[in-house]
Amino acid sequence: xxxxxxxxxxxxxxxxxxxxxxxxxxxxxxxxxxxxxxxxxxxxxxxxxxxxxxxxxxxxxxxxxxxxxxxxxxxxxxxxxxxxxxxxxxxxxxxxxxxxxxxxxxxxxxxxxxxxxxxxxxxxxxxxxxxxxxxxxxxxxxxxxxxxxxxxxxxxxxxxxxxxxxxxxxxxxxxxxxxxxxxxxxxxxxxxxxxxxxxxxxxxxxxxxxxxxxxxxxxxxxxxxxxxxxxxxxxxxxxxxxxxxxxxxxxxxxxxxxxxxxxxxxxxxxxxxxxxxxxxxxxxxxxxxxxxxxxxxxxxxxxxxxxxxxxxxxxxxxxxxxxxxxxxxxxxxxxxxxxxxxxxxxxxxxxxxxxxxxxxxxxxxxxxxxxxxxxxxxxxxxxxxxxxxxxxxxxxxxxxxxxxxxxxxxxxxxxxxxxxxxxxxxxxxxxxxxxxxxxxxxxxxxxxxxxxxxxxxxxxxxxxxxxxxxxxxxxx
Amino acid sequence: xxxxxxxxxxxxxxxxxxxxxxxxxxxxxxxxxxxxxxxxxxxxxxxxxxxxxxxxxxxxxxxxxxxxxxxxxxxxxxxxxxxxxxxxxxxxxxxxxxxxxxxxxxxxxxxxxxxxxxxxxxxxxxxxxxxxxxxxxxxxxxxxxxxxxxxxxxxxxxxxxxxxxxxxxxxxxxxxxxxxxxxxxxxxxxxxxxxxxxxxxxxxxxxxxxxxxxxxxxxxxxxxxxxxxxxxxxxxxxxxxxxxxxxxxxxxxxxxxxxxxxxxxxxxxxxxxxxxxxxxxxxxxxxxxxxxxxxxxxxxxxxxxxxxxxxxxxxxxxxxxxx
Numbered sequence: 001x002x003x004x005x006x007x008x009x010x011x012x013x014x015x016x017x018x019x020x021x022x023x024x025x026x027x028x029x030x031x032x033x034x035x036x037x038x039x040x041x042x043x044x045x046x047x048x049x050x051x052x053x054x055x056x057x058x059x060x061x062x063x064x065x066x067x068x069x070x071x072x073x074x075x076x077x078x079x080x081x082x083x084x085x086x087x088x089x090x091x092x093x094x095x096x097x098x099x100x101x102x103x104x105x106x107x108x109x110x111x112x113x114x115x116x117x118x119x120x121x122x123x124x125x126x127x128x129x130x131x132x133x134x135x136x137x138x139x140x141x142x143x144x145x146x147x148x149x150x151x152x153x154x155x156x157x158x159x160x161x162x163x164x165x166x167x168x169x170x171x172x173x174x175x176x177x178x179x180x181x182x183x184x185x186x187x188x189x190x191x192x193x194x195x196x197x198x199x200x201x202x203x204x205x206x207x208x209x210x211x212x213x214x215x216x217x218x219x220x221x222x223x224x225x226x227x228x229x230x231x232x233x234x235x236x237x238x239x240x241x242x243x244x245x246x247x248x249x250x251x252x253x254x255x256x257x258x259x260x261x262x263x264x265x266x267x268x269x270x271x272x273x274x275x276x277x278x279x280x281x282x283x284x285x286x287x288x289x290x291x292x293x294x295x296x297x298x299x300x301x302x303x304x305x306x307x308x309x310x311x312x313x314x315x316x317x318x319x320x321x322x323x324x325x326x327x328x329x330x331x332x333x334x335x336x337x338x339x340x341x342x343x344x345x346x347x348x349x350x351x352x353x354x355x356x357x358x359x360x361x362x363x364x365x366x367x368x369x370x371x372x373x374x375x376x377x378x379x380x381x382x383x384x385x386x387x388x389x390x391x392x393x394x395x396x397x398x399x400x401x402x403x404x405x406x407x408x409x410x411x412x413x414x415x416x417x418x419x420x421x422x423x424x425x426x427x428x429x430x431x432x433x434x435x436x437x438x439x440x441x442x443x444x445x446x447x448x449x450x451x452x453x454x455x456x457x458x459x460x461x462x463x464x465x466x467x468x469x470x471x472x473x474x475x476x
Numbered sequence: 477x478x479x480x481x482x483x484x485x486x487x488x489x490x491x492x493x494x495x496x497x498x499x500x501x502x503x504x505x506x507x508x509x510x511x512x513x514x515x516x517x518x519x520x521x522x523x524x525x526x527x528x529x530x531x532x533x534x535x536x537x538x539x540x541x542x543x544x545x546x547x548x549x550x551x552x553x554x555x556x557x558x559x560x561x562x563x564x565x566x567x568x569x570x571x572x573x574x575x576x577x578x579x580x581x582x583x584x585x586x587x588x589x590x591x592x593x594x595x596x597x598x599x600x601x602x603x604x605x606x607x608x609x610x611x612x613x614x615x616x617x618x619x620x621x622x623x624x625x626x627x628x629x630x631x632x633x634x635x636x637x638x639x640x641x642x643x644x645x646x647x648x649x650x651x652x653x654x655x656x657x658x659x660x661x662x663x664x665x666x667x668x669x670x671x672x673x674x675x676x677x678x679x680x681x682x683x684x685x686x687x688x689x690x691x692x693x694x695x696x697x698x699x700x701x702x703x704x705x706x707x708x709x710x711x712x713x714x715x716x717x718x719x720x721x722x723x724x725x726x727x728x729x730x731x732x733x734x735x736x737x738x739x740x741x742x743x744x745x746x747x748x749x750x751x752x753x754x755x756x757x758x759x760x761x762x763x764x765x766x767x768x769x770x771x772x773x774x775x776x777x778x779x780x781x782x783x784x785x786x787x788x789x790x791x792x793x794x795x796x797x798x799x
Contacts, residue, residue: 184502185600191502198503445695476505 001033002042003418008425012415014079016020025082025475028194029232033077038423042073045420048074048182048212055391057178057236062076072175073468075419078183078190079450084091086474089152089160089434090444092343094332095177097148097436100167100321102142102337107320108135118336119329122179122353126228127326128374129168129319131282133289137306139315140213147171147277147311148448152344154415161347161412163431167322167331168314169279171448173236173435177202177244179471180447195476197446202435205242206277206341209439210245213311214274221274224264228280252280257300259308275311276301283317324373324407325351335372348410349368352403361399361408365392368408369400381457385411414459417454432472446474477567477626478775481633483560484579485508487553488610489641489674491710493519494543496552496673498665501536509659512536515670518651519543522644525551541594544602545586553606554590575616582609628721632714632775637659639710640768642697643761645674650758659771664688671724675705694757699748707764708744714771715741719781733774740767 008016013248015026023029036044052071074270080126081089106113107124109130114121124130152161166465180199184191210223227238229251248264255273256263263270278285284294286302304310319325328349331342350368353416365384373381384396399406416427450470451461461467497519501511512534520526528549531543539597546552561583568576569795583607587604588764614634619626652667653660668688701705715726724730729738747753753760 029563184499188498188596195505196502200503391666 001036001038001427003030003034006144006418006425007427008064009110009416011030011413011429012156014154014415014417014430015419022249022448025080029078029080029190032190033159041420042423044186045074045076046321047186048076051182051185051476052178055178057175057313057450072452074179074182075421075428075452075454075468076183076186076472077418077420077425078471078473079417079432080473083475084444088343092160093150093338093367093434093436093444094442095281095338095343096150096162096196096330097145097335097438097442098397099337100148100165100433100439101142101144104315104318105142106337108137108144108317113333113336116336118332120328122404123323123325123329124320127320127323128405129282129317130318133404134306134317137316138308140308140311142182143213143319143438144242144315145321146209146213146315146438148438149433150436151414152432152434153347155412158415160344160432161329162344163347164324164327165322165415166433167318168281170236170433170435171234171279171446172433173202174240174467176435176445176447176449176472179469183471194473196473197476199445203241203401204444205249205439205443205445206241207245207436208274209437210277210311210313211249212439213313216274222264223247223275223277224255224273225253226276226278226280226285226298227251228284234279234281236458237253241277247277251295252298253292255298257298260297260303260309262301262310266353273310275313277313282319284440285312285316288317298429319374324349324371325353325404328407331405352399352406352408357408358403361406363397367411368396369411370408371406373405383411414453417450419450419454420472421456426456429459429461430470447472466476477563477570477629478633478636480563480567481630482637483556483563483636484610484613485634486641486781487560487781488607489554489638489645490523490543490551490556491553491603491606491644493670493737495599495673497670498536498540498599500670500673502662505667506659509653509663510534511540513537513651514663514706515666516540516543518648519708521651522549522648523713525549535721537597540595540599544599545590545597547590552603554586557586557606561701569625572620574620575613576614578609582606608644622760623720625721628717629779631717632721635710635714635717636768636772638705639707639714640765642675642705643711643764643768645671646693646697647758647761648674649690661726668693677703677709689756691752694753695751698753699744702749708741708748711737711741711744718775730776731778733771733778736767736774740764740771 003022006016006020008018008020016022017205047070052074057071086234103113113119114124123192145171146168149166149172151166152160153163155158177199196369207223223245224247225238225245227235227241227249229235232238239249244275250264253330254265256265256270257301262273262276265271280296285292285297286299287294287297289297289302290297301310302316304311305316327346328351331346334340334342334435349363351357352361361370365382368384370382370384384392414429414431417430419428421428430450430452432450434444436442436444450472451467452470453459454468497515501515504511504514506514516536516539517534520529520539525543528551533539542549543552545554547554549555557579561579564571564576578764585605586602597661617627617630621630648671649667652670653663654667663689668690671693696703696706698707701708701712703709715734718734718737719726720732722730724734725742729735
């Protein structure tokens, strides 16, 4: 594999300096990859794709008539994060999840941060995923967000910035684990002597995180994973995690609520359930409380939840914390609750709901990235500099019509990483989603999902938009 | 037939062991102890292949090759396949074409791999090919062979070998670094996983990478009445097949093999009921291996002319006289 012609673009490149010299922590990887011929590399990539297909590591793309089941394109050049850099990231992520939890507890109880006007009241009260019906409902260990996936990007100088927090049910961790497993199988020699920290412990940690939420007196806690069902795009991940944790995967119809206690229907009768790792959104979880038309939920589950008889991970109402408008205030939360300076900065964000900032947004639509406050997966988004005139005008209308629902950010050119495309190595844009678990301790799995935009120049890394992924190595 | 079953089972067991160990070893990093010393030399020891290892190496690639494909190592996967194939040739008439082809193809493939040399071998690929072939073979045995002597002997060979392999894998605990010191602490979770996964208890629900849980290991790999590779499960099946073979009711015995097997099973049942092993695991495993050997010897005593010790020729004569 030839790295001689690798040309870093005018942005931060993970592996090479501007002068085209490989960075220290990439030396052994580049050296080893240089020994592999293009032909061999193609075989490796093909073997990997086949392995994913065989294992059924696939996801579903909505609105695609044929071939809705796709494999996540995988790039065999690993992303490497040195130890020191990682430990700083780790601290920053832990800090953030602490602040978000304090914020959620505050919002659902005293609302001090609103009274102190650190965050404008209407930001929270108007958030789509704010659940006032659950104010004053106590949750175990005061933890709302047990599982968090935070999206990070790097700007021109290589500074890590937080792009968004995913506090509802972040997905993708199964790809992280499967990517690693496949890489180890296909080229073990790349790992030898590099010293890569294992990620295998995630399912164990996750189970510990769930189990510490309830402690029934006479038995160990029973945890289940609640899935929307086999047609959900992330069903592979649901079954993967349930199986690795050794817990049952259930759909709404498998659970029943009796006297405010949740039970699972089994071939040997009803079994009490203590903790639910739910991958069903708030809106669909209980037709008695939220959407009446939901077929995915469990009627009465919210009664059991309020009574403290069942714990949910993540808790109800966490969506208010990953609203893109709330996002702007996370650094303020860190200062307010923890009295610390944020370790990981945000991307500069303008709110359309603020009159002054809205003016700025409307004047600069062509240069900004505009996002809907509650969309994900790269939907509902305008990338100004790459958009057509018509698209810009469409968003102008949208922003004017519903300013609360839009934010804008300057266009950050994501860092690039050597990626194998069309028979050669070229720079492609990447981001990083690490996963944080908050149980008795807060832990970050040493690795993350590195998503890569496989099209040259593209900065949209979402899997639903043709993005791929890479194995992410955190070094010992 | 009995030895064919044993060789095949052994080649699968060893291939699986090497693969899971190689994958796990990639996650460990220790300043003093190399992966070769910590993981692969113990396998060489547990399988009793030390004397075949001529050039003392602790280099992982060499050891992996030695265990999988080395032609001069009589214990290697390659040699086991070769032996199984040699046996199969003798009884091709009873096996039928399909079974023969599966075995022959696997052997030819591994011969090709062996010629690539140590640096080009991918343990995962070898293991998945060999394991696939063994599974295919077993499936055919159960689906197309009549439940006559040939089937019985194949089953006996496989189950005896499997029980023996499980005991050897458990014994890795004595050879790999575990117990108090620094190195052990770093390695212990991996040793536990090596053993569990080495016995195929890896992809089942809930066998994650938790901390080493030695009680669970004994429960699953020794006592379990439901886990197909547990020693107790295997001995139970051996017992059944022995009685099918002789037409004697369970609980009554007609030959020494049945008696020794019944005794071992009763001991395992009562230990399983008590829930723990008294004394050291290593001694226990040793005792089990002795009983298994005794069963093997007595099967030969009961069903061959000479009642010799594990000699293929005897069985060849026996089986040929049956056909």
